[in-house]
Amino acid sequence: MANENCINQQDCKPIQFWTLLGLGGLVVLIALYAFFTLEHHGHVLTGMNNQIVWGLPHVFAVFLIVAASGVLNVASIGSVFGKKVYKARAPLSGMLALSMLAGGLAVLVLDLGRPDRLVVAMTYYNFKSIFAWNMIFYNGFFAIVGLYLITLMDRNLKSYSKTVGMIAFLWRIALTTATGSIFGFLVARVGYNSALMAPMFIIMSFAYGLAVFLLVQTAMYKWNNLALDERILIRMKNLLGVFIAASLYFTVVFHLTNLYFAKQWEFERFILLEGGFYTMVFWIGQIIIGGVLPLLLLFSPGARHSTGMVMLAALLVIVGGMSQMFVTIVGGQAFPLVMFPGYQESSTFYDGVINAYSPTIWEYMLGMGGVGIAFVLTVVAVRVFKFLPQDDFKALESDNA
């Protein structure tokens, strides 16, 4: 029975499965080691401090969470918007959403100052805090998407998949809105307090999620010596292109608006011009690698035939996404709090200076652990269940008609 569901479904190659599992498991073990070290010695071992309070682990975690909610989109397009090509991909998308959310949340929890108090976080809620709402959204996401997967994959419950799919879609919109609002609701910081944060995160989740999905799908097809039908490839790559363009649009609007307000000029000068590393990551990472290059790749004539080009574009989008998270999360904290506009501030508490941040190896280990957890869960799930999309080409033709 298990043979039918090997990662290499044509001829089962357990060695491949165990290698992948071993590699992923190793990354997870390294992350656990980092966690125990940090828990014992304290965050003194990290590069995070009283100025940069959220660092590399949060970049990884928020990216994974945002991409997780975005990867569910593929299923939603199928169930909610009725596109049959995407319906076949819905189970894989749902599973990826769960595994990536698990990875992202794990990093977030392991980075807490007192992770032993997770139970406290689950039982004491301050509902004025969007973070508290996020706890509910994240946990509910597991339940709802789990249910959704069951309705998608169980023959008897297939009729419910549309309803549950709609609930999952709305829940995930709320979740990503709340995630963006974690930053958008921060009135104190120049880089954050903006209502645009929530919809920007939504659009970016579409892009990052679809990019991850394309990567995983391409890998699975390759390892099974299957070829993705060109028509499907074209549709998905065009969709990714649209999402990237939309993300760029939001970025432009965000910064243009900031440039309009005199009080935001200093921050914009920092991010766009004088921020050194942050400026580089913004322009080269977020805009060029994450936006312009993938667009060029995806809409070039060769892309219709080349899964390799699409895969490269997806990879670039992911790098761009990590860059965007870094600029948003760390860049927003690197810029000092402005308590006295028009004054230069200085103190023993690092007021008025661009805050330095150099992540230590423990933070890399912890952050990669999130990716590792998502990876391990995916590898195991794909081995146990039939997640490889089974395309019904008649349906595809009827879609096009």
Next chain:
Amino acid sequence: MNDIVEKKVEERRNFMKTGAVVAAATVAPGALLYGVAHSRAPEEAASSSVRWGMLIDTSKCGDGCNDCVTACNTENGLSGETGPQDTQYIRKLDIKDLRNGRVHSLPMLCQHCENPPCVDVCPTGASMKRADGIVRVDQHICIGCRYCMMACPYKARSFVHEPLTDQNPEVPRGKGCVESCTFCVQRVDRDENPACVDACNSNGHMAMLFGDLNDPQSPIALALQSQPSTEVRADLGLNTGVRYQGI
């Protein structure tokens, strides 16, 4: 005859003495209570009839003077180090007007806002505002997520990055939790001033005034009514408990 008169005089004298003592005993507690009217018995909870606040006259604040910071470190058991991961509840902020070069110095601490952003964002409710206006972290339920540190416009909060020992028994603090100035709540609950205020005043600078903003007759309320004062980042609408003069 004289005996009776003497006895009567004696009786009258005794009556007067007793009466005076009784009267004094009746009135004295009132006189005592007048001074003690603001104090709260230990078993009484803090109440919102009081709102603690501070007024800092920065024109009296010396450039390079760190008395408030030193006193705070001593009182709260802080290390006094100023590395990027070290806790500082209060610090001296030096500001220079970029338009005309004027330099100025002021203490910056938790502003104990009426609408604290740090309380709004805390997922567990650990960041709290007590009924009498003191904003602090309930370190029993703080999970160390540091969201309040992101939210504070005054950078008042610090995170404890390593295990601590030999804490002051009156100021418990430990690894993994966030902390900030509490207006020396352990002292305020004993009807004393915060350590920074006492140090500033005992050293003769007299720049800091602490008291009950809700009592119209308190020195701080009278000062706020009669002299101009400003709120740092008034545009945020937080109604801070700490006000400044001379900025």
Next chain:
Amino acid sequence: MARLADWLRLAAMMFVSAVLAVATVPAVAGVDLPKLEMGKGEKCVEDTQYMRKNHMELLKHQRDDTMRKGIRTTKHSLKQCVECHASSKTGSVAASKEDFCMACHVYTSVKLDCWDCHATKPGVKQIRQGSSGQTSNARSLLTTSPLLASGMDGSKK
């Protein structure tokens, strides 16, 4: 896999039970019970059995009363517990395995995280005046009434 013979399974069970029983006898007999110094004074603020069962509840309620409401009665105050129960050898309630809190908690394997933050040793009582030095703040208390100070107790001769 063939089932083991009934008698063999019975024998194995008896053997395991015997091993477990032998291991617990010393504990039941009180051989390994925690040894600890009870503390200063004649008795605790509450009855010993009550404390053993309920000290956690008391601490939890008191901490919320003190932290959230500012109620600082000394009867159930953690600081006061430390004052009495600090070991005479280490001066602390949690420094060594024989200190008051650690003795039972190590025995029961219940990890304590109170002492991550709370001081384990009684503090030096700092005598503070109502307001050190001159202050312009009228919060300094009238600790004596002027009337009482002049000795109106009828003893004037």
